[in-house]
Amino acid sequence: MRFMLLFSRQGKLRLQKWFLATADRDKKKLVRELMQVVLARKPKMCSFLEWRDLKVVYKRYASLYFCCAIEGQDNELITLELIHRYVELLDKYFGSVCELDIIFNFEKAYFILDEFVMGGEIQDTSKKSVLKAIEQADLLQEVRHPCGASLGSTP
Amino acid sequence: MPAPIRLRELIRTIRTARTQAEEREMIQKECAAIRSSFREEDNTYRCRNVAKLLYMHMLGYPAHFGQLECLKLIASQKFTDKRIGYLGAMLLLDERQDVHLLMTNCIKNDLNHSTQYVQGLALCTLGCMGSSEMCRDLAGEVEKLLKTSNSYLRKKAALCAVHVIRKVPELMEMFLPATKNLLNEKNHGVLHTSVVLLTEMCERSPDMLAHFRKNEKLVPQLVRILKNLIMSGYSPEHDVSGISDPFLQVRILRLLRILGRNDDDSSEAMNDILAQVATNTETSKNVGNAILYETVLTIMDIKSESGLRVLAINILGRFLLNNDKNIRRAMELSFALVNGNNVRGMMKELLYFLDSCEPEFKADCASGIFLASEKYAPSKRWHIDTIMRVLTMAGSYVRDDAVPSLIQLITNSVEMHTYTVQRLYKAILGDYSQQPLVQVASWCIGEYGDLLVSGQCEEEPPIQVTEDEVLDILESILISNMSASVTRGYTLTAIMKLSTRFTCNVNRVRKIVSVYSSSIDVELQQRAVEYNTLFKKYDHMRPALLERMPVMEKVTINGLTEIVQSNGETESAVLETKSPPSGLQPLSQANDLLDLLGGTDITPVIPTAPTSKPDSTGGELLDLLGDLNLTCSPVSAPVPQIAQPPFLLDGLPSQPLFSDIAAGIPSITAYNKNGLKIDFTFERSNTNPSVTVITIQASNSTELDMTDFVFQAAVPKTFQLQLLSPSSGVIPAFNSGTITQVIKVLNPQKQQLRMRIKLTYNHKGSAIQDLAEVSNFPPQSWQ
Numbered sequence: 001m002r003f004m005l006l007f008s009r010q011g012k013l014r015l016q017k018w019f020l021a022t023a024d025r026d027k028k029k030l031v032r033e034l035m036q037v038v039l040a041r042k043p044k045m046c047s048f049l050e051w052r053d054l055k056v057v058y059k060r061y062a063s064l065y066f067c068c069a070i071e072g073q074d075n076e077l078i079t080l081e082l083i084h085r086y087v088e089l090l091d092k093y094f095g096s097v098c099e100l101d102i103i104f105n106f107e108k109a110y111f112i113l114d115e116f117v118m119g120g121e122i123q124d125t126s127k128k129s130v131l132k133a134i135e136q137a138d139l140l141q142e143v144r145h146p147c148g149a150s151l152g153s154t155p
Numbered sequence: 156m157p158a159p160i161r162l163r164e165l166i167r168t169i170r171t172a173r174t175q176a177e178e179r180e181m182i183q184k185e186c187a188a189i190r191s192s193f194r195e196e197d198n199t200y201r202c203r204n205v206a207k208l209l210y211m212h213m214l215g216y217p218a219h220f221g222q223l224e225c226l227k228l229i230a231s232q233k234f235t236d237k238r239i240g241y242l243g244a245m246l247l248l249d250e251r252q253d254v255h256l257l258m259t260n261c262i263k264n265d266l267n268h269s270t271q272y273v274q275g276l277a278l279c280t281l282g283c284m285g286s287s288e289m290c291r292d293l294a295g296e297v298e299k300l301l302k303t304s305n306s307y308l309r310k311k312a313a314l315c316a317v318h319v320i321r322k323v324p325e326l327m328e329m330f331l332p333a334t335k336n337l338l339n340e341k342n343h344g345v346l347h348t349s350v351v352l353l354t355e356m357c358e359r360s361p362d363m364l365a366h367f368r369k370n371e372k373l374v375p376q377l378v379r380i381l382k383n384l385i386m387s388g389y390s391p392e393h394d395v396s397g398i399s400d401p402f403l404q405v406r407i408l409r410l411l412r413i414l415g416r417n418d419d420d421s422s423e424a425m426n427d428i429l430a431q432v433a434t435n436t437e438t439s440k441n442v443g444n445a446i447l448y449e450t451v452l453t454i455m456d457i458k459s460e461s462g463l464r465v466l467a468i469n470i471l472g473r474f475l476l477n478n479d480k481n482i483r484r485a486m487e488l489s490f491a492l493v494n495g496n497n498v499r500g501m502m503k504e505l506l507y508f509l510d511s512c513e514p515e516f517k518a519d520c521a522s523g524i525f526l527a528s529e530k531y532a533p534s535k536r537w538h539i540d541t542i543m544r545v546l547t548m549a550g551s552y553v554r555d556d557a558v559p560s561l562i563q564l565i566t567n568s569v570e571m572h573t574y575t576v577q578r579l580y581k582a583i584l585g586d587y588s589q590q591p592l593v594q595v596a597s598w599c600i601g602e603y604g605d606l607l608v609s610g611q612c613e614e615e616p617p618i619q620v621t622e623d624e625v626l627d628i629l630e631s632i633l634i635s636n637m638s639a640s641v642t643r644g645y646t647l648t649a650i651m652k653l654s655t656r657f658t659c660n661v662n663r664v665r666k667i668v669s670v671y672s673s674s675i676d677v678e679l680q681q682r683a684v685e686y687n688t689l690f691k692k693y694d695h696m697r698p699a700l701l702e703r704m705p706v707m708e709k710v711t712i713n714g715l716t717e718i719v720q721s722n723g724e725t726e727s728a729v730l731e732t733k734s735p736p737s738g739l740q741p742l743s744q745a746n747d748l749l750d751l752l753g754g755t756d757i758t759p760v761i762p763t764a765p766t767s768k769p770d771s772t773g774g775e776l777l778d779l780l781g782d783l784n785l786t787c788s789p790v791s792a793p794v795p796q797i798a799q800p801p802f803l804l805d806g807l808p809s810q811p812l813f814s815d816i817a818a819g820i821p822s823i824t825a826y827n828k829n830g831l832k833i834d835f836t837f838e839r840s841n842t843n844p845s846v847t848v849i850t851i852q853a854s855n856s857t858e859l860d861m862t863d864f865v866f867q868a869a870v871p872k873t874f875q876l877q878l879l880s881p882s883s884g885v886i887p888a889f890n891s892g893t894i895t896q897v898i899k900v901l902n903p904q905k906q907q908l909r910m911r912i913k914l915t916y917n918h919k920g921s922a923i924q925d926l927a928e929v930s931n932f933p934p935q936s937w938q
Contacts, residue, residue: 013213021249021284028215077445078405081395085402104166106213107206110242115275118314119282121351124344125402126392133307137272140234 001120005067019120048076059083063099162206202236205243222247229261241280250286259289266296282315290319294326301333306342313348317355338376350406357413374424381407396440408449415457422458433466455492472504490523498531510548517552521545535568547582550589558594567706569875574614576603588637594645601649605656622657651686655701825929830857837936849898855886864916875901908937
């Protein structure tokens with residue numbers, strides 16, 4: 001996977017994870033372009049499209065588009081499953097996740113993604129395992145604060 | 156200074172902004188606050204501030220001034236700080252900034268941290284955005300972690316190693332020892348990431364690939380793991396819609412593909428498991444299809460046995476049936492995978508898909524099927540059948556340029572003419588709205604209308620249709636509003652041709668043609684006028700001009716493919732010239748029958764037309780009398796003997812048509828009665844082993860000339876016959892001269908040649924007619 005994007009129907013970016021070093025300026029351009037392409041798609045259209053030299057796999061969950069750009073030899077169908085797994089993880093973590101959760105807890109969304117995927121590849125195929133790791137890490141945030149006053153898990 | 160506002164607070168505030176300007180103002184205000192906070196080196200709230208910065212960065216605002224702060228957070232001891240710090244580094248930093256190198260030491264330390272979650276953070280960051288320098292510095296640490304027994308770290312180390320190898324391929328070697336026991340793990344995370352790592356190594360290095368095949372016996376290990384996944388019962392932890400760990404299955408299949416490619420042993424070792432996966436995986440959900448998709452790719456790419464390939468084709472077939480719009484991929488994949496071995500199976504599936512798919516796919520699918528059929532058709536019959544099915548299923552979606560190609564194909568499949576025209580006729584009977592289908596059908600009916608009404612067909616039960624019925628349908632097409640101008644053109648010409656193919660409806664054809672000579676459509680008008688003229692002033696030439704199309708040859712001239720029409724004996728000359736020739740030429744359409752062949756001084760050849768239709772009658776040898784309606788055929792009127800140019804006169808074996816390779820075929824006397832002797836000499840074509848060229852020589856030993864001599868021949872149904880013009884119609888007496896005539900026999904099934912001949916001539920004031928059977932053909936003439 002080259003990158004993953006989450007964005008709303010209004011074209012607001014909610015998450016961007018890049019697995020290939022790209023300049024900020026280029027990132028902005030690519031994001032803008034791809035968002036336009038995906039948002040123009042009609043509901044009945046295929047979840048896969050060819051864009052530039054990549055394949056794009058996207059799926060809409062409520063008001064959010066989950067979009068992955070993968071390479072030629074990658075399996076689009078399993079990427080759809082990857083997206084779905086990520087949504088399931090978010091759902092389990094936040095409890096019936098909605099776009100607002102991701103807006104207000106974007107850093108958590110990143111933490112969960114980083115526990116699930118690394119360098120564009122899946123780290124762990126067990127939902128339970130990924131969620132447990134997040135849970136444990138969250139606990140660390142609470143426990144480790146030196147001055148006793150808990151900052152909670154919110155920065 | 157008051158505490159900086161919390162992240163959530165900021166987000167809430169910014170979202171209240173009603174305009175872009177308002178938002179920008181809020182952002183700028185907060186950024187200023189954050190900047191001063193950074194300047195004060197405030198450790199307590201650094202984390203909070205960076206988090207806010209990251210949010211604003213996501214909105215599109217510049218945040219580079221926070222880069223160094225991220226590094227400070229990473230260096231902090233607090234887990235919260237590290238978490239945000241690493242996140243910030245991944246979002247704000249990349250290898251373009253020198254700053255990122257400062258991370259190296261922190262990461263190194265954290266890779267050795269006592270808390271695995273800290274180690275995890277470090278591995279993650281390195282594995283996502285580590286530069287080449289960082290990778291070089293830290294590869295050793297990663298390699299160490301790859302050997303740990305902690306599966307949480309091991310899986311991350313594996314993916315980190317993948318990144319390192321991508322950045323610095325030379326470092327691949329150092330990870331090799333650590334890969335030894337990776338696949339012995341039970342933990343699926345480790346298994347998955349290990350397979351990814353092994354894939355990366357095998358893809359990058361042929362040496363690695365060979366090593367893993369031979370020394371590590373990777374294939375059996377992978378087969379074992381895959382087998383367990385399929386056979387083991389329900390595992391709630393890894394289950395997705397009833398399938399156990401599809402992600403791992405897909406990765407294993409992909410690695411197997413690489414290992415099995417071009418390697419017989421590996422391919423064999425994975426044969427069974429591939430068959431198992433192919434058969435046992437559910438296709439009702441996307442997850443099953445994902446696995447099957449990967450399986451098909453693997454089966455087709457390795458050296459799989461035919462049974463396995465058939466299985467793969469069946470899977471593709473199932474994909475194509477799937478209504479899921481994502482299965483469009485399967486169509487593209489199917490066409491890419493068609494080859495000579497699997498074409499029959501693949502085509503079945505693709506035709507089924509063509510029938511049932513959405514209209515938006517039909518044109519592409521039809522074109523794809525034509526292309527694949529042309530390249531890989533196992534037989535002409537199959538090719539014609541396939542094309543017919545496409546035309547009848549999706550006739551209006553076929554691209555216009557396919558029509559001439561299809562016509563050429565049909566023309567060249569001589570033995571299938573009756574079958575083809577019958578099927579096409581049936582196809583348009585109910586519905587003639589699909590233009591490409593109607594065009595091809597009209598053309599064929601015009602060409603082979605005689606075969607159509609003959610009521611005989613070997614390939615399928617013949618239909619009984621009268622000449623009137625055929626003309627009815629063609630007229631309906633002409634009149635119909637649905638017919639495009641081009642289609643009408645085809646149809647009018649077809650009707651015209653039938654004036655020589657049909658026996659009893661010439662007047663009807665004349666009537667139709669004369670009506671259209673005042674058509675508003677200029678194209679039709681022109682044709683009609685010319686056909687009318689043909690009826691009025693050149694009626695004696697009509698049969699010749701409308702005769703059956705000979706086999707067309709595709710000649711590539713200057714890189715362009717041109718269809719060159721070659722008539723029998725003018726073949727040698729025409730091959731070098733470009734068609735169409737001049738003469739009565741209503742249109743420049745490539746398939747227009749009325750193009751005079753030859754174009755120079757070569758006048759058209761009139762073979763005795765009835766004799767080139769023996770294949771239309773069923774049974775064994777043709778009975779020349781009666782069923783061919785010879786008596787009312789206009790052609791049986793005195794055949795105009797047009798003087799042949801000199802080089803055609805010598806029907807001798809030295810004709811430039813073929814090279815004489817079969818010098819040794821003995822000639823035979825086919826007939827010898829009442830002073831008339833007919834000898835056959837043979838030649839085989841060295842370009843087409845199914846063709847035999849027979850040159851007949853008729854001589855007359857009586858004391859009076861034999862005049863109006865006509866030689867006709869018929870062969871069994873599996874053969875095709877073409878009779879060229881005789882040198883003359885008079886056999887002089889006293890063996891003082893001969894009539895020569897060339898017969899070309901097509902014998903695709905290499906059956907024993909038999910022939911029935913009919914001779915008619917005038918001798919001593921009376922008309923003589925005789926039938927004879929020739930069965931003494933030497934084996935070399937047909938084997």
